[in-house]
Amino acid sequence: MRSFARRFLRNLPAAAGAAWVLGMILVCALVPWLAASDPLRVGGDAFAPPGAAYWFGTDNQGRDIWSGILHGAQVSLAVGFLAAITSSSIGVAVGAAAGFHGGWVDSFLMRVTELFQIMPRFFLALIIISLFGAGIGKVIFVIGVLSWPPTARLIRAEFLTLKHRDFIEAARATGIGDLTLCFRQILPNAMAPAVVAGSLDIAQAILLEASLSFFGLGDPNLISWGTMLYNAQGYLRQGWWLSIFPGAAIFLAVLAFNLVGDGINEALNPRLRESQG
Amino acid sequence: MAIPGRLLPTAFCVFLSGALCLVAAGQSVAQEKPRYGGTLIQAIAPNPEHLVTILTTGVHIHSIGCKVYSGLLASRRDGTLGPDLAKSWEVSPDGMTYTFHLERDVRFHDGKPFTAADVKFTFEQVVAKFHPRARRVMVNMQSVETPDPFTVVIRLKRAFGPFLLSMTCPESGILPKHLWEGTDVLKSPQRLKPVGTGPFMFREAAAGSHITLVRNPNYFKKGLPYLDRIILKIIPDTPARVLALEAGEVDFIASYFFPKQQFTRLSKMKEFQFQKDTDTPGNAIIHFNIQRKPLDDARVRRALYMALNRKLIVERADFGLGKEASSPFDSRFPWLVTPEADYRKAYPYDPARANRLLDEAGHPKKADGTRFTVAVVYMSSHPLLPPTSQVLRSNWADVGVKVNLVGVERAVMQERAFGKRDYDVTLQTYTSAGDPVGLVRIYATNNSRSVFVNPTWYSNPKVDELFSKGGAAADVKIRGEYYKEASKILVTDIPSAILFERSEVDAASAKFKGLWRAGTPYERWDEVWMAGGREKP
Numbered sequence: 001m002r003s004f005a006r007r008f009l010r011n012l013p014a015a016a017g018a019a020w021v022l023g024m025i026l027v028c029a030l031v032p033w034l035a036a037s038d039p040l041r042v043g044g045d046a047f048a049p050p051g052a053a054y055w056f057g058t059d060n061q062g063r064d065i066w067s068g069i070l071h072g073a074q075v076s077l078a079v080g081f082l083a084a085i086t087s088s089s090i091g092v093a094v095g096a097a098a099g100f101h102g103g104w105v106d107s108f109l110m111r112v113t114e115l116f117q118i119m120p121r122f123f124l125a126l127i128i129i130s131l132f133g134a135g136i137g138k139v140i141f142v143i144g145v146l147s148w149p150p151t152a153r154l155i156r157a158e159f160l161t162l163k164h165r166d167f168i169e170a171a172r173a174t175g176i177g178d179l180t181l182c183f184r185q186i187l188p189n190a191m192a193p194a195v196v197a198g199s200l201d202i203a204q205a206i207l208l209e210a211s212l213s214f215f216g217l218g219d220p221n222l223i224s225w226g227t228m229l230y231n232a233q234g235y236l237r238q239g240w241w242l243s244i245f246p247g248a249a250i251f252l253a254v255l256a257f258n259l260v261g262d263g264i265n266e267a268l269n270p271r272l273r274e275s276q277g
Numbered sequence: 278m279a280i281p282g283r284l285l286p287t288a289f290c291v292f293l294s295g296a297l298c299l300v301a302a303g304q305s306v307a308q309e310k311p312r313y314g315g316t317l318i319q320a321i322a323p324n325p326e327h328l329v330t331i332l333t334t335g336v337h338i339h340s341i342g343c344k345v346y347s348g349l350l351a352s353r354r355d356g357t358l359g360p361d362l363a364k365s366w367e368v369s370p371d372g373m374t375y376t377f378h379l380e381r382d383v384r385f386h387d388g389k390p391f392t393a394a395d396v397k398f399t400f401e402q403v404v405a406k407f408h409p410r411a412r413r414v415m416v417n418m419q420s421v422e423t424p425d426p427f428t429v430v431i432r433l434k435r436a437f438g439p440f441l442l443s444m445t446c447p448e449s450g451i452l453p454k455h456l457w458e459g460t461d462v463l464k465s466p467q468r469l470k471p472v473g474t475g476p477f478m479f480r481e482a483a484a485g486s487h488i489t490l491v492r493n494p495n496y497f498k499k500g501l502p503y504l505d506r507i508i509l510k511i512i513p514d515t516p517a518r519v520l521a522l523e524a525g526e527v528d529f530i531a532s533y534f535f536p537k538q539q540f541t542r543l544s545k546m547k548e549f550q551f552q553k554d555t556d557t558p559g560n561a562i563i564h565f566n567i568q569r570k571p572l573d574d575a576r577v578r579r580a581l582y583m584a585l586n587r588k589l590i591v592e593r594a595d596f597g598l599g600k601e602a603s604s605p606f607d608s609r610f611p612w613l614v615t616p617e618a619d620y621r622k623a624y625p626y627d628p629a630r631a632n633r634l635l636d637e638a639g640h641p642k643k644a645d646g647t648r649f650t651v652a653v654v655y656m657s658s659h660p661l662l663p664p665t666s667q668v669l670r671s672n673w674a675d676v677g678v679k680v681n682l683v684g685v686e687r688a689v690m691q692e693r694a695f696g697k698r699d700y701d702v703t704l705q706t707y708t709s710a711g712d713p714v715g716l717v718r719i720y721a722t723n724n725s726r727s728v729f730v731n732p733t734w735y736s737n738p739k740v741d742e743l744f745s746k747g748g749a750a751a752d753v754k755i756r757g758e759y760y761k762e763a764s765k766i767l768v769t770d771i772p773s774a775i776l777f778e779r780s781e782v783d784a785a786s787a788k789f790k791g792l793w794r795a796g797t798p799y800e801r802w803d804e805v806w807m808a809g810g811r812e813k814p
Binding site: 038040041042044046060061130131133134216217220221234235237238 | 536538539541542589592593657658663664666667668670671672674680681682683684685686689
């Protein structure tokens, strides 16, 4: 474990990504102190440029953009983590069942996975959210439910290779039950790619939430970076600060999670490890 | 008809606020003589499926059709009606018989003469059967008689005050009987090759690209029109329309197709001119679900309305163009406005008083600082309602009312607000179609699940009676009294309340003069001219 951490941190982009992610988590925890004002509070001072009074300026409704960015971080991280947990859980469960069981269970689950894979994810999310209304819970659910197939396929592949390894055969010979074998012996060894996929899923979920909000389908009771961008669309010529800050926030968050994912992948992958010496 | 230059730009300046009056040449235009020639390019969207005004309510078709077809009458900028194909008209004292005397020397674009038979055919065979809106007015029609080729007598079954409004284009663009008689109106090839009596003739339509209209040299108003050509360019993308205007590729964008938030920026540029209130009066409105607690209590509704900063809403949602509401109808119908029913007087913006009223109504603030929560349903893709909802949320938070914004897709909104009536508060917009009869649907008793009527369950027989009397009388003075009476009840009961009176704005290149002569967006443009043109046609 220590060597993993060392390898991970020696990878500079990955370390930077991790630092940014940790910074965001810290900011989210400190939001009540850093930006006390309600980010949805309409103020008299519209289109105020960035300055001492408003660090990042105000938008067309006189809302403080600094406060919006910080509160938006909470929404983006919440969506990212919760959607990734949802999709990873479904993916791992489906992949493990398919890979371990094989046979008709495998065929059936893989056909279902393919069914979900061929569906245009973003348009389906657009339709579901516009029909059932925007709400943060629905957004998390929709993203989670539509994002699990790649994880399922990864875990299934891992299970297929692992289940015939000698140590598994040995464990089986001791007479332990299927569930124990599955969860105690195979799954821990199959988790590495799932963790990598999960961290990339977080980035994807943040981006998907921002895209949905950008189409006006964000939760109107919450501020999110995508909602801020959606709102800024009409005012590109009036105030650059309306779009630049939420845009940069999304860019950096997605980049950070991708770097972390790549870093974990490299640190865990023995072949890459060797090539790095 | 108003001679060119009669509506002086100075008059516009008085009529509008100074900032809006950006006629480039200023007062000197008044003395300038109109010139001939030039092409005006107007941006419209989407691609029109046909070009016949009286078969649709689509504004993109009306923008084209009312230049090709003429009505019997024409609306004027000041809200009155003037002559068009009918040079004069009389209404019988009981409001049941309308007599129109037609222009004698009018020819259709194909050279055939226009007579009363064309009017009779158009009303009886087309408008009464196919016009989506005017059809409902025409059910009042008893008969159309043509005692001679240049007189039309229309008898009604019962009096209907705003009947003459339906005699203007687009409700009545007169069709040539000789080309349409015996054809299937909904399939006729004439639908894409309009032949009318208007100032411009149809030349060509390139689907998805443009439609070209050319000057009618035999227009019955001698010496008109001034322009050689009008091109209607189809630009479906809103930002692209504005860019085209700025690049000089387009000369005119009607309010429907112009994004209001660009107004502030563009209005500072000298190359453009703008006109407010080019559409028939419309508003943004708040409906309370008066069957649900605590909104069943009028005191709560009054307090909530009082907590709304309507001036700020106008600034943020209508970009400062519209006006804080005063009348439950519209202050742009001055004949029904009364100081006794004025939202601004009855419920001025006053959060402190709203707080007190809510306390008195038995809804004290709880430990978390809130009194109760309301769900606000609105259409999320609407241009005005999301910003309105944001100010509302902020304003009501100030008086301890928690708002759950439910911004949904159009079809979902219609189902929740009008179908199931599953909302606490809903935000909507309505247009009057030029007369307050178009607005009574906001308050009139409604047991149907139809959309864009009254979804509040409010039902007051007294108000309904005043509405039907106000719609039937022919004289606006008498009609006004009924509407004033109803206004007083509606301001007190406040089942629904107007938030602001919307103002639509058209944008145009400053080199064109004589725009905006009509009271509706359906302009003929026969008096529009371009600076720097020829002396003679």
